[in-house]
Amino acid sequence: MKILKRMIVLGLSLITCFSAASCSSCKKKKTTEENEATTEFIRNGYSRYSILIADEAGANEEYAAKELQYFMELATGYELNIVKESQAEENAKYLSIGHTDMLAESGIEVNNDQLGRSGYRIVSQGDDVYLFGADNGEDAGTVYSVYKFLNDTVGYVYYSDYTIYYEDKTEVYIKDYDLTDIPTFDTRFINTMKGGSNNEYMLRMRMTPRNNISATLNGHTHFQVIPPDEYYTDHPDWFNGKKNQLCLSNEEMTEEFAKNLIEFIKAEPTRSLFQLALQDNFDGCDCASCVAAIEKYGTYGGVNNVFMNRVSEICDEWLAANQPDRKVSYATYAYYATEEPPVQKDENGNYIKDENGNYIPTCKEVVTRDNVVMRIAFIQMNRNKPIDHVLSANYYENLKAWGAVSNNMQFYTYSANYAENGYMYALNDFDITERNLRLCRDNNVTDAYFVFGYKVTDMACLYDLKAYCMTQLMWNADLKYEELAMDFIEKSYAAAAPYMKEFYNVYRSWMSYYEDTEQLNLSTGDCFSSKVFPKTFVDKLHSLIEQAYAAIEVYKDGDPELYEEIKNKINKEEIMPLYMYLQLYGDSFTSVERSEMISDLESYCNRFNVYYYGETKKMESRLSAWKASL
Numbered sequence: 001m002k003i004l005k006r007m008i009v010l011g012l013s014l015i016t017c018f019s020a021a022s023c024s025s026c027k028k029k030k031t032t033e034e035n036e037a038t039t040e041f042i043r044n045g046y047s048r049y050s051i052l053i054a055d056e057a058g059a060n061e062e063y064a065a066k067e068l069q070y071f072m073e074l075a076t077g078y079e080l081n082i083v084k085e086s087q088a089e090e091n092a093k094y095l096s097i098g099h100t101d102m103l104a105e106s107g108i109e110v111n112n113d114q115l116g117r118s119g120y121r122i123v124s125q126g127d128d129v130y131l132f133g134a135d136n137g138e139d140a141g142t143v144y145s146v147y148k149f150l151n152d153t154v155g156y157v158y159y160s161d162y163t164i165y166y167e168d169k170t171e172v173y174i175k176d177y178d179l180t181d182i183p184t185f186d187t188r189f190i191n192t193m194k195g196g197s198n199n200e201y202m203l204r205m206r207m208t209p210r211n212n213i214s215a216t217l218n219g220h221t222h223f224q225v226i227p228p229d230e231y232y233t234d235h236p237d238w239f240n241g242k243k244n245q246l247c248l249s250n251e252e253m254t255e256e257f258a259k260n261l262i263e264f265i266k267a268e269p270t271r272s273l274f275q276l277a278l279q280d281n282f283d284g285c286d287c288a289s290c291v292a293a294i295e296k297y298g299t300y301g302g303v304n305n306v307f308m309n310r311v312s313e314i315c316d317e318w319l320a321a322n323q324p325d326r327k328v329s330y331a332t333y334a335y336y337a338t339e340e341p342p343v344q345k346d347e348n349g350n351y352i353k354d355e356n357g358n359y360i361p362t363c364k365e366v367v368t369r370d371n372v373v374m375r376i377a378f379i380q381m382n383r384n385k386p387i388d389h390v391l392s393a394n395y396y397e398n399l400k401a402w403g404a405v406s407n408n409m410q411f412y413t414y415s416a417n418y419a420e421n422g423y424m425y426a427l428n429d430f431d432i433t434e435r436n437l438r439l440c441r442d443n444n445v446t447d448a449y450f451v452f453g454y455k456v457t458d459m460a461c462l463y464d465l466k467a468y469c470m471t472q473l474m475w476n477a478d479l480k481y482e483e484l485a486m487d488f489i490e491k492s493y494a495a496a497a498p499y500m501k502e503f504y505n506v507y508r509s510w511m512s513y514y515e516d517t518e519q520l521n522l523s524t525g526d527c528f529s530s531k532v533f534p535k536t537f538v539d540k541l542h543s544l545i546e547q548a549y550a551a552i553e554v555y556k557d558g559d560p561e562l563y564e565e566i567k568n569k570i571n572k573e574e575i576m577p578l579y580m581y582l583q584l585y586g587d588s589f590t591s592v593e594r595s596e597m598i599s600d601l602e603s604y605c606n607r608f609n610v611y612y613y614g615e616t617k618k619m620e621s622r623l624s625a626w627k628a629s630l
């Protein structure tokens with residue numbers, strides 16, 4: 001579903017979500033002074049400009065050109081031509097997109113290392129403008145450069161797949177550009193159905209495309225590489241005593257693991273990231289060899305690092321000999337058994353620091369190779385509190401200490417509760433995202449990854465607001481969560497915004513109050529109860545939804561399209577209170593009322609791809625059970 005709407009500027013200053021604000025603490029941010037837009041671009045239905053792409057443009061370069069053409073036409077009514085370079089005319093004016101010959105001949109610097117996977121430049125030269133990211137075959141940066149250009153010219157902001165903002169304009173001017181914009185986090189992911197598989201959504205949200213990630217080896221993959229069915233009988237010592245994990249100190253297994261991994265790497269020749277991580281349980285291995293290895297390397301995380309180094313080294317040797325142009329990275333988790341970093345501690349269990357205040361690896365073998373990605377996945381942390389909160393202090397220490405043994409860290413965190421009914425309320429982790437991302441940035445974390453319900457389901461429960469704020473902050477960790485959230489609500493709900501703001505505030509206030517007074521962690525375990533969500537609270541949430549519907553009645557006659565668009569978005573947020581009513585307070589309603597609520601909930605869940613109410617818990621089974629009880 002894609003709904004576009006030109007909405008009236010509400011007279012509020014636009015959040016500078018695209019601005020590459022400079023600040024001394026953000027080590028990567030770099031920008032130039034803003035200047036007045038004076039060069040005529042589109043006026044009275046005419047432009048001297050065309051969009052220029054290389055004859056052999058990559059898929060994302062073509063996509064960037066089409067996005068620019070599409071949104072510019074929506075805003076101005078003028079369709080810019082897209083011209084292949086061999087058809088270019090001598091005296092025409094161009095917006096050169098991506099890696100054209102014209103860019104190569106311009107003398108403009110393209111620093112691939114600086115731009116990374118996502119950074120971009122926009123540079124004016126004469127009347128022509130060059131928009132490009134790194135020349136790395138992926139061209140995501142080029143797509144983001146186009147969104148920045150659209151933001152500058154017609155106010156374009158992509159809030160969600162239901163709200164795209166831009167201004168109607170008959171005259172568009174462009175400024176003299178010399179802009180370099182590098183995001184705070186080089187790779188940025190949100191894991192949901194649309195965040196994991198909808199390329200248009202990912203690019204417009206400025207998430208990193210996932211096409212470099214192995215489709216096969218992603219997640220908990222050890223048993224895919226060494227399947228117990230195939231190996232256990234002949235090699236029981238390659239597994240732990242429970243046969244639910246590999247024995248990571250076993251050298252013979254390690255060699256076989258690398259040999260098998262090479263087959264996965266061969267089978268997916270375009271992929272550059274393969275994940276090698278423990279099975280999804282608490283266990284490690286406690287055989288004599290592993291006990292000795294833990295003694296030597298400090299923690300089981302250290303044993304995993306040594307394993308990762310050996311496996312990646314063998315695979316890299318194979319790549320160097322057989323596919324010398326190919327670069328592969330190997331991701332693993334700091335998770336459960338491998339959560340603790342292999343860093344020196346004193347006799348009281350406190351980390352030791354050197355004279356410069358740095359943490360000290362237990363030995364040099366535990367320092368991971370450059371292409372080993374360490375996904376810091378503290379799933380047991382209270383994710384409703386920032387990582388440096390007193391309740392999470394050990395986790396923050398661990399995060400910082402991991403930096404002593406890895407220079408390729410990803411903050412891999414969870415914005416859902418994976419217990420029963422856990423997907424049907426919002427984790428109270430809203431503005432915590434802002435603090436966590438800044439702490440991560442300041443501790444050399446280069447990638448950020450938020451997990452919701454994985455690729456099998458989209459989420460309701462304020463997900464679209466969260467996703468907007470998360471993606472904006474992953475791009476620029478200096479933005480303010482509350483400003484982003486308020487802007488999101490104003491642009492998404494127009495006349496209903498005051499009620500949706502209250503919905504957001506009431507929800508957050510209650511969750512914080514309850515969690516703090518009861519000293520509970522509502523981010524994990526089975527929390528879905530009438531104590532946590534009392535009926536008066538659900539009544540309040542639902543009444544705000546009803547007031548939001550009433551507020552948009554003003555659009556019904558004059559602007560029925562806008563009315564339907566906003567109603568649709570309110571429908572999505574009604575999922576949470578409706579589910580709470582049906583699951584916790586069914587007895588308070590007549591069967592006719594319940595039947596209506598079930599029918600509404602079912603239609604909303606189908607419309608918004610909300611297929612699960614908890615991890616592995618299918619919504620259709622819940623709906624069937626409710627229907628059977630009518």
Ligand SMILES: [Zn+2]
Pocket residue numbers: 239240246247248249250285286287288289290291
């Ligand atoms: Zn072992």
